[in-house]
Amino acid sequence: MSHQKKVLGEERRAMLLEILRSSSEPITGSELAKQANVSRQVIVGDISLLKAKQEPIIATSQGYMYLNDSNNVNQVERTIVSYHTADQTEAELNLLVDHGVIIKDVSVEHPVYGDLTASLHISNRKEVKQFIKQIQSNQATYLLELTGGIHMHTIVATNEQMLDEAVEALDQQGYIVRS
Incomplete structure (x- = not known):
């Protein structure tokens, strides 16, 4: 992890949602961890919490994806x-x-x-x-x-x-x- 400040809790999960929503490609847990300056395991927990709140996030072999309805047009x-x-x-x-x-x-x-x-x-x-x-x-x-x-x-x-x-x-x- 770098010397930048860790993004904490709800702020981090909101950031993860924004990153995933704006990407058309899967993003790995490691990449998300780097952007939030936390461990990959923290990201795994965050994604589980977001899924529990009914956010349409899936884990693929290439990384996490947010399933936008616009993706299926x-x-x-x-x-x-x-x-x-x-x-x-x-x-x-x-x-x-x-x-x-x-x-x-x-x-x-x-x-x-x-x-x-x-x-x-x-x-x-x-x-x-x-x-x-x-x-x-x-x-x-x-x-x-x-x-x-x-x-x-x-x-x-x-x-x-x-x-x-x-x-x-x-x-x-x-x-x-x-x-």
Whole structure:
């Protein structure tokens, strides 16, 4: 931490909200901590308090985002059911972003916990690579590994045709589960 003064309590949380609201990109907890001159753990606590006050903040693999209603103007979304191995995750995600689709989240139906959903908000190959690197460097497992490869994604695009083309590309690779 630098020699600048720490931003305290409610003032800090108001500052965090302003930073997140004004950004169209995710911001890491470390970056927020640097701006507030506090530890990342303090930021984690602040974000939890803000979420408890119903602020629409999500944690993605790239950082925190404030979900503005204006972010969703002229967008359509669809939930798809996918099946593949963990080793095929990068290929699946790249196929989606290559079709101009944003991968909003991934979810699985766990036999004990029920629905488990993780926010992703991945929109390009760089973000795919960062996500895969985070999984590997943390020795984490993909949610699909809890369900033998079956998982769901909420995907977002500016029109239905983009979603259709992305799903068709996944289907050609054998990644789509049909009912």
